[in-house]
Ligand SMILES: CC(=O)N[C@H]1[C@@H](OP(=O)(O)OP(=O)(O)OC[C@H]2O[C@@H](n3ccc(=O)[nH]c3=O)[C@H](O)[C@@H]2O)O[C@H](CO)[C@@H](O)[C@@H]1O
């Protein structure tokens with residue numbers, strides 16, 4: 469298995485281009501199920517999750533090409549995908565594929581809307597909590613679907629004549645359940661209202677693309693979304709918004725090592741809370757016409773107290789990275805994880821660098837230490853793996869990170885991007 473080796477202690481200087489957002493690209497690709505016409509997606513990151521979802525969609529009959537080439541062709545920067553679902557030949561999403569990536573479960577709503585039936589394996593994905601799908605099923609039932617769980621599969625059927633609009637009030641904010649119901653409702657008969665909807669920018673991005681495809685949606689990006697169902701959707705072209713989690717991650721890399729980096733194409737308005745936290749920690753963050761500029765020169769990192777929350781709160785997907793950064797702060801920080809009950813697997817790995825972190829339920833207390841030392845560590849999930857990169861960049865000596873397939877799910881060309889700013893990061897063949 470491949471590993472990443474880091475020799476720590478170098479400041480970062482230069483420019484890092486921010487890729488398209490994984491968490492928008494995936495549901496956007498899934499939206500292609502809703503139309504027989506071509507959906508073109510620009511600025512799609514080259515990630516393991518994107519190619520795996522391509523295989524899953526292919527299984528349903530979606531033809532995916534990369535800017536004129538077949539999908540296997542490798543290349544450098546973000547890619548343009550053409551997705552065309554002229555005929556849906558199979559409405560089953562099998563365990564072997566869905567168990568590898570959580571977002572693939574979101575094919576359920578679109579398959580139901582377009583074909584009136586679907587059989588989708590219960591999902592897998594990052595082991596950061598139990599991650600049930602009850603809200604997804606509750607939402608689709610409110611649109612008239614009949615749903616049974618049999619042998620590890622969700623078996624869903626739309627009523628005769630297709631899904632019908634309804635009122636869905638989620639008991640708790642769920643990004644995935646909002647995507648699933650939004651896509652299904654776009655083609656249900658009549659009006660759907662989603663209350664307590666997720667407000668994440670990726671939801672608004674998907675809604676914008678659906679609108680280009682002919683859907684009638686208002687309120688996406690707020691907690692009440694209204695959808696007037698239409699009988700057909702058509703092709704469209706849409707550019708994926710920049711990845712706010714990648715942006716926050718590289719900002720924290722620079723905060724950790726010190727230096728001066730411009731995060732090209734990054735959008736500050738997607739990261740109000742993380743930027744406020746970085747500033748509180750003593751990091752200079754400024755908007756330029758090329759993107760966000762991150763600087764820390766000499767001054768110590770100040771401790772912070774942060775709680776994760778749905779958007780616009782501090783994202784759980786940046787919690788591990790922030791914790792890595794706070795291991796070197798000048799004092800004691802507290803970080804409360806309120807979204808996922810098992811998203812602290814990086815704690816024991818960060819301890820290998822000499823970090824001082826104690827856990828009490830959902831609360832982590834991080835006592836800043838004077839130095840971290842490089843160590844062999846293991847990636848346990850996507851964002852945990854990049855927190856180890858952040859620690860490794862500031863640690864004295866050599867760090868090797870194993871199981872980096874987690875990292876490849878969500879970070880495009882990480883070694884290249886950090887290497888271009890002076891970091892010593894290399895991928896070792898397994
Ligand atoms: C591909 C993608 O975009 N993944 C993101 C998405 O995951 P995902 O969509 O899986 O996360 P959710 O927003 O659904 O989960 C939020 C909380 O709701 C709970 N829940 C969710 C659904 C459900 O049916 N029942 C239930 O109890 C979950 O266990 C969790 O505690 O949002 C998470 C929260 O911002 C992010 O960390 C993930 O990166």
Ligand SMILES: C=C(OP(=O)(O)O)C(=O)O
Nearest residue numbers: 570571593594785850851
């Ligand atoms: C947890 C994540 O992804 P997924 O929901 O696909 O597991 C993530 O992107 O941080």
